[in-house]
Amino acid sequence: MSSQSNAVETEVLIIGAGPAGSSAAALLATYGISNIMINKYGGVSNSPRAHITNQRAVEVLRDLGLEKSLLESATPQRLMGEHVYGTSLAGRELGRLRTWYTHPHFQAEHDLASPCSVCDMPQDRMEPILVNAAASRGSTVRFNTEFVRFAQDADGVTTRVRDRVSGHEYDIRSKYLIGADGGNSMVAKQLELPLEGQTGLGGSINIVFDADLTQYCAHRPGDMYWFIQPGVGMNGFGIGVLRMVRPWTRWMAVWGYDVNGPKPELTEEEGVRIAHQIIGDKSIVVKVESMSLWTTNDIHATNNMNGRVFCAGDAVHRHPPMNGLGSNTSIQDSYNLCWKLATVLRGHASPSLLETYRDERVPVGKQIVKRANKSMHLMPPLFGALKLPQSPDVDTMNKVMDDLGAPTEEAAQRRRDFDAALQNTVMCFNTHGVELNQSYTSAAIVDDGTPKRDAPRDEEIYYWSTTQPGRHLPHVWLIKDQRRVSTFDLCGRGEFTLLTGICGDRAWREAAGRVTEELGVPVRVHTIGRGCEYEDSYNDYRTMCEVEEDGVLLVRPDHMVAWRANDASGDPSTQLRNVFAQILGRH
Incomplete structure (x- = not known):
């Protein structure tokens, strides 16, 4: 050099x-x-x-002042959720899922968790x-x-x-x-x-193309459509995926290939053929933009x-x-x-x-x-439920699909098995807890001395709102000047933040001032409650904060709760100074 x-x-x-x-x-x-x-x-x-941009990622864009630009170009949540399973886009439907938290049950929990919404960008x-x-x-x-x-x-x-x-x-x-x-x-x-894990566990072809598919999608808007077809895919079965890029004219088709065989030739003709097979209507004009190969990995x-x-x-x-x-x-x-x-x-x-x-x-x-x-392995049971043979041909596939609707006990059991397998695939899309429940343990998180509580529900599926140190600051709406403001918007932008109630205002402001004076670190302070800078008009913050009115939450620049104090007893200035000394490595 x-x-x-x-x-x-x-x-x-x-x-x-x-x-x-x-x-x-x-x-x-x-x-x-x-x-x-x-x-x-x-x-x-x-x-x-x-393409999927979840609530946490949108929050980062919001903190950067870029959420508006994001949403102007993204497909909103309301157009993402109808996940159709069928034989092709124009063919018969086998079932649907309401994904990306568009089912009313999950939609409520999604909306309560953040001021931001999942979108397709x-x-x-x-x-x-x-x-x-x-x-x-x-x-x-x-x-x-x-x-x-x-x-x-x-x-x-x-x-x-x-x-x-x-x-x-x-x-x-x-x-x-x-x-x-x-x-x-x-x-x-x-x-x-x-690195731990394996590479090259499966191969896929991406075909990006333009085609007007409004007639097949506008009445059942989703960002992905899944089709069981003959072909090369997981364990010799074929699942073709049609992914919306822009509604309803720009698309990506995804099809499998055998990673142990020769690489497919990425010709425009092959791209059109795969697109037409997945669409199920060869009269649709398809203009291929690009094609590429990728493999499935399990590496961290x-x-x-x-x-x-x-x-x-x-x-x-x-x-x-x-x-x-x-x-x-x-x-x-x-x-x-x-x-x-x-x-x-x-x-x-x-x-x-x-x-x-x-x-x-x-x-x-x-x-x-x-x-x-783990989610990827939820797809093959669909084929097992249908009792399809390995690598079925078109005639076999059509017969199995026809038999699925037969008025027999054997077909009824097959329908029950298939419907259960299909419903289980919702975990390929709805893992709210995985997205939001990061729990950090490090020197930049200071234990508050309270016993750790366990989440009340499965932490991979459901978000758990808590201010335990190491968790993301929960979102609730506050009121300032008669307008709603999220707790999220009180924090971030590269600085530490203290959130306290009216009884803790003086003590914690003095403590923040001492930290800034002695350690040089800017610390903003916001007071929340009746008659305060931010009104807790819905009474949600009182429940969410899990500390008393004179207690405090210390929120890091990345919106993680670094520490909390239940009240202002003792010496708040010394407490806060010691907490920052640990976080900053300046004992």
Whole structure:
């Protein structure tokens, strides 16, 4: 590498401009941290690969001031939920599910959990919003720039990169490096991060195409349609998927291929053939935009950092698209890491704070990989319930479908088995708890001394609203100037926040002032209750906060509850000062 004196300099270098990298750049730039983001390719993703954007990810965009831009381009929840199972889009229906929390029962819990709503935002529309925000707020964005290697020392990281247009190589010197370079991460490889699991468990073909399918979809709006057909897929069975990209004219068809055989030829003719097979109507005009192959993985890293180098996103967790957890978890990786980098770079915290990125996010990566693979295995029982043979032909498939409607006890049992298997697949889409119930244990979470309570229901399925340290601050609506304001909007934006009631206002404001004076860390304070800055008009905060009126919640910049005090007894200033000393590694 060239001498450091000749290197381009920045505080943080980000490799990759996908969901993890572009959100990291936008967050750091918003926090006032200089950063350079490089991307190997000439632009952002040209494929709508990832698309489900869950409530947690939308909250990150909201905190960045980008929620409005997101919703202007996204397909809303109300057009996502009718998941049809059938023989083709134009063929017979075998059943439906109301997914993505559009069933009235799940819709209520979805709406109570957050001020934000799940939506369908294709990756090729999401990335420009994040990249543009990063660039407009101060990030330096360099496309056609390829990562070559890095070397870290006690003071920083020197990274060699290559301009893919000119071939020129040069060094970028940074305090820290984020590897957000996807499932084939060269940063993770050089860092020798330990990975557990398997790759290449199954193969799929994506065909992105334009076709007007309004006549088949507008009356049953959903973002995915599932079709049981002869072909190559899970265990020799075929499930064709039609995924809405834009209603109802832009689509992605997904079909399987045998990873142990030769790779399929990605011709336009084959793309049209697969699209027509899934649609079931060859009169529909299909214009193929692109085709690509991908494989199913079950991989997670048991470590996501080493020294001054961190990895985020698909670099450290790779899994099937079930439950739509990929880009969402990638964005949340960056949300967890970037406030910590900013706090350390400002001199407010010891570098030990950064170690908590490993402690907090590695378990989340493992959980979502296992959940997505578990969900994937909910599909094959559909074929078992139908008693289809391995790799059935068209005639066999048609006979089985005809027999499913027969007025016999054998057919009745088959219908019961199939309906039960179909209903079980709702866990491929509705795992509210997996999305929202992150529970962190690290030095950046301070125990409040109260016994830990167990969730009252299955934590993978249902969100649990609690202010236990390590959990996400629950959302409730408050009132200010006669307008509703979420508890979420009182916090974040790169700063710590104290939430207290009228009886704790003076004590906790004085405590926050002492922390700011002694440690230099800004701490905002909001008072909630009758006659306070924020009125608890619905009486929801009193129930949600789980502390007394003179108690307090300490909320981190990523909206996680770092600590709480039931009341203001003792010495609040000393208590809070000691809590911050632990979180910041400044004992």
